Amino acid sequence: MDQSPDELEIAARGLDVSEALQLPGVVDIIRAKDVPGKKVRTFCGYHEELLAESEVSCIGQMICAVVADTKAHAKRGAAAVKISYEDLPDPIFTIEEAIEKSSYFKPQRMLERGDVTEAFKNVDRVYEGEIRIGGQEHFYMETQSMLVVPVGEETEFNVYVSTQWPTLIQDAVAETLNIPSNRVTCHVKRIGGAFGGKVTKTSILASISSLAAWKTNRAVRCVLERGEDMLITGGRHPTLGKYKVGFMNDGRIIAADFQFFANGGNAADESPLVAEKMVLHMDTAYNIPNLRGHGAACRTNLPSNTAFRGFGVPQGLLIVENMINDVAMVLGSPADKIREINMYKGPSTTHYKFAFDPENLLRCWDECKLRSDFSARHAAIKQFNQENRWKKRGISIIPIKYGIAFSESFLNQAAALVHIYKDGSVLVSHGGTEMGQGIHTKMQQVASRELHIPASKIYISETSTGTVPNTCPSAASFGTDANGMAVKNACEILYQRLEPIRKKNPKGTWESWARAAFMEKISLSATGYYRGPDLCVDWEKMEGQPYSYYTYGVSCSEVELDCLTGDYRTLRTDIVVDIGKSVNPSVDVGQIEGAFMQGLGLYTMEELNFSPFGLLYTRGPSQYKIPAVCDVPLQFNVYLLPDSDNPHAIYSSKGIGEPVLFLGSSVFFAIKDAVAAARSDSGLKGPFTLKSPATPERACLACASPFTKKVPASKPGSFKPWALDV
Numbered sequence: 001m002d003q004s005p006d007e008l009e010i011a012a013r014g015l016d017v018s019e020a021l022q023l024p025g026v027v028d029i030i031r032a033k034d035v036p037g038k039k040v041r042t043f044c045g046y047h048e049e050l051l052a053e054s055e056v057s058c059i060g061q062m063i064c065a066v067v068a069d070t071k072a073h074a075k076r077g078a079a080a081v082k083i084s085y086e087d088l089p090d091p092i093f094t095i096e097e098a099i100e101k102s103s104y105f106k107p108q109r110m111l112e113r114g115d116v117t118e119a120f121k122n123v124d125r126v127y128e129g130e131i132r133i134g135g136q137e138h139f140y141m142e143t144q145s146m147l148v149v150p151v152g153e154e155t156e157f158n159v160y161v162s163t164q165w166p167t168l169i170q171d172a173v174a175e176t177l178n179i180p181s182n183r184v185t186c187h188v189k190r191i192g193g194a195f196g197g198k199v200t201k202t203s204i205l206a207s208i209s210s211l212a213a214w215k216t217n218r219a220v221r222c223v224l225e226r227g228e229d230m231l232i233t234g235g236r237h238p239t240l241g242k243y244k245v246g247f248m249n250d251g252r253i254i255a256a257d258f259q260f261f262a263n264g265g266n267a268a269d270e271s272p273l274v275a276e277k278m279v280l281h282m283d284t285a286y287n288i289p290n291l292r293g294h295g296a297a298c299r300t301n302l303p304s305n306t307a308f309r310g311f312g313v314p315q316g317l318l319i320v321e322n323m324i325n326d327v328a329m330v331l332g333s334p335a336d337k338i339r340e341i342n343m344y345k346g347p348s349t350t351h352y353k354f355a356f357d358p359e360n361l362l363r364c365w366d367e368c369k370l371r372s373d374f375s376a377r378h379a380a381i382k383q384f385n386q387e388n389r390w391k392k393r394g395i396s397i398i399p400i401k402y403g404i405a406f407s408e409s410f411l412n413q414a415a416a417l418v419h420i421y422k423d424g425s426v427l428v429s430h431g432g433t434e435m436g437q438g439i440h441t442k443m444q445q446v447a448s449r450e451l452h453i454p455a456s457k458i459y460i461s462e463t464s465t466g467t468v469p470n471t472c473p474s475a476a477s478f479g480t481d482a483n484g485m486a487v488k489n490a491c492e493i494l495y496q497r498l499e500p501i502r503k504k505n506p507k508g509t510w511e512s513w514a515r516a517a518f519m520e521k522i523s524l525s526a527t528g529y530y531r532g533p534d535l536c537v538d539w540e541k542m543e544g545q546p547y548s549y550y551t552y553g554v555s556c557s558e559v560e561l562d563c564l565t566g567d568y569r570t571l572r573t574d575i576v577v578d579i580g581k582s583v584n585p586s587v588d589v590g591q592i593e594g595a596f597m598q599g600l601g602l603y604t605m606e607e608l609n610f611s612p613f614g615l616l617y618t619r620g621p622s623q624y625k626i627p628a629v630c631d632v633p634l635q636f637n638v639y640l641l642p643d644s645d646n647p648h649a650i651y652s653s654k655g656i657g658e659p660v661l662f663l664g665s666s667v668f669f670a671i672k673d674a675v676a677a678a679r680s681d682s683g684l685k686g687p688f689t690l691k692s693p694a695t696p697e698r699a700c701l702a703c704a705s706p707f708t709k710k711v712p713a714s715k716p717g718s719f720k721p722w723a724l725d726v
């Protein structure tokens with residue numbers, strides 16, 4: 001076969017595309033050497049290759065991209081690409097292996113309040129424990145999708161893309177093609193779910209797609225199949241938490257020391273920030289006077305993990321609450337009592353020396369106990385468990401204090417562009433992306449309120465880098481806070497401009513004012529801008545203000561567990577959330593219900609399985625169980641805390657996208673409570689290990705019935721010799 005020198009070179013590196021190129025419909029194959037600009041995306045100071053060139057460091061890393069006229073031809077082409085690999089000498093898959101080899105992404109973060117080492121000397125008891133929490137697939141309804149269209153006689157591109165951050169896509173495409181950003185326009189109509197998975201990972205796929213469009217001068221569409229998406233794009237970080245806690249016999253926790261290890265995968269992405277957020281949230285609702293935490297993102301040979309609703313907080317706080325549960329079990333006290341004893345009370349400061357008032361957190365707690373009829377049901381469960389050997393019920397009540405906004409201050413800004421047309425219709429553009437969270441509905445409400453016109457006159461067509469430039473991602477539960485203020489600002493300017501027109505004709509209609517303003521040569525278009533809060537943390541001094549304010553919530557869940565099968569049902573959940581004065585309660589209740597269910601999935605069902613060689617087995621809904629309608633609590637009550645204000649956000653509202661996901665852990669701890677009752681019948685008392693997700697297999701084995709003891713385990717606590725605990 002005659003090969004060009006160029007192809008020989010590639011073949012020498014183990015990549016042979018010659019056969020694939022011959023196949024019908026295959027137009028081209030895109031390789032790293034085709035990139036005219038930057039071949040890497042840089043996050044947290046680390047480079048990530050768009051297409052692997054120097055080394056393949058995980059199964060699922062992209063090496064080249066086949067461009068074809070149909071999807072079937074593209075798939076056949078991809079299958080015909082020949083790649084030969086040499087095994088990595090010493091791959092790292094698990095967190096334990098990473099710890100052993102000190103394989104971390106920098107920086108690691110540490111915060112301490114009080115003097116933890118000293119405090120351990122003067123406590124009644126000390127307990128050490130650990131818990132592992134598995135990762136989570138985003139399972140957005142729409143997989144990663146994009147269409148790159150070359151336009152015009154200049155090098156110019158329109159990118160239609162499912163992303164939370166159009167500006168990042170624009171910059172990534174421009175950098176890859178080595179063209180200025182003003183030649184790339186990104187359009188986002190709406191996104192079929194994102195949950196954090198369409199920030200950084202999308203930019204790499206968009207860079208590759210744009211490269212294909214540029215090289216072939218054709219419109220190129222890239223839509224990942226579900227299995228590819230699950231394999232390639234990573235998800236929530238599997239996390240291992242270790243802790244040591246010192247406490248008094250009356251339940252007061254005097255000292256706690258945490259270590260959070262997140263499995264970051266083969267590229268840094270946002271992993272150091274995820275580990276950082278665990279450390280920033282570790283005090284949660286509790287005023288532990290001596291508190292220390294250390295967070296590290298591990299570099300491993302798994303696909304790189306990324307942002308996922310809650311950004312580390314759902315993992316970090318499961319570890320903290322598990323520690324509290326252990327304390328309760330050591331003391332033989334109800335866990336809710338230990339939680340109450342240790343909660344922040346009255347004006348307080350966090351472990352990063354930020355002053356706040358936990359009043360609304362405590363109100364949520366009291367309200368949730370009341371609404372859920374906690375005491376009576378707690379007693380009824382005791383009774384039920386005495387009368388039943390193989391079915392057990394459990395209950396738990398769990399709080400959250402969640403910091404809203406980006407601790408990277410520059411990400412808190414937002415802008416908007418509002419046009420009034422001569423017929424009085426209004427077109428609003430803003431930097432936020434609509435991914436089902438209802439931001440466009442809320443922005444319409446803001447414009448309606450500021451312009452004093454019905455929402456029916458206001459339209460939002462899309463989010464585009466051509467109308468509002470240099471935007472920040474819709475993330476960190478901050479989309480409405482930031483963009484709402486920007487839309488408000490633009491509308492205020494326009495309303496002000498129309499004032500002389502209104503004065504002249506106070507009885508006129510909105511439409512008549514719009515037309516009159518045009519006739520009098522008044523501009524009917526305005527941009528709005530919001531600077532956002534200035535937030536930062538001084539990690540040396542261990543102090544700062546990383547968040548604008550806190551959203552509080554409390555959830556109480558009850559489950560019934562079949563101890564012989566591990567099957568469980570959530571009988572009832574009551575959630576009380578403080579979201580200030582909601583801009584749109586029905587949208588927000590939907591967010592609360594959805595986030596709770598996503599948390600329930602994380603902690604009790606969704607399980608990623610990796611082979612001993614780091615291959616993700618679970619690449620579709622038949623292998624990876626996400627919650628369905630039948631998993632919704634039989635009784636599911638959501639209450640918004642009344643009479644709450646928030647001076648820090650638009651119309652006194654609060655961000656709500658992420659906080660409630662963690663409250664899904666109330667189901668995990670209810671299962672654990674039911675398991676504890678079963679163990680007690682087997683004569684077992686005190687703390688025990690239950691990994692997350694608490695799947696039926698794990699719950700059943702943890703019950704330690706005479707039957708499960710007959711099941712041989714290959715290693716302690718493991719029931720899957722074919723899969724890794726990553």
Ligand code: MOS
Nearest residue numbers: 196308309475476
């Ligand atoms: Mo979100 S995890 O802040 O994209």
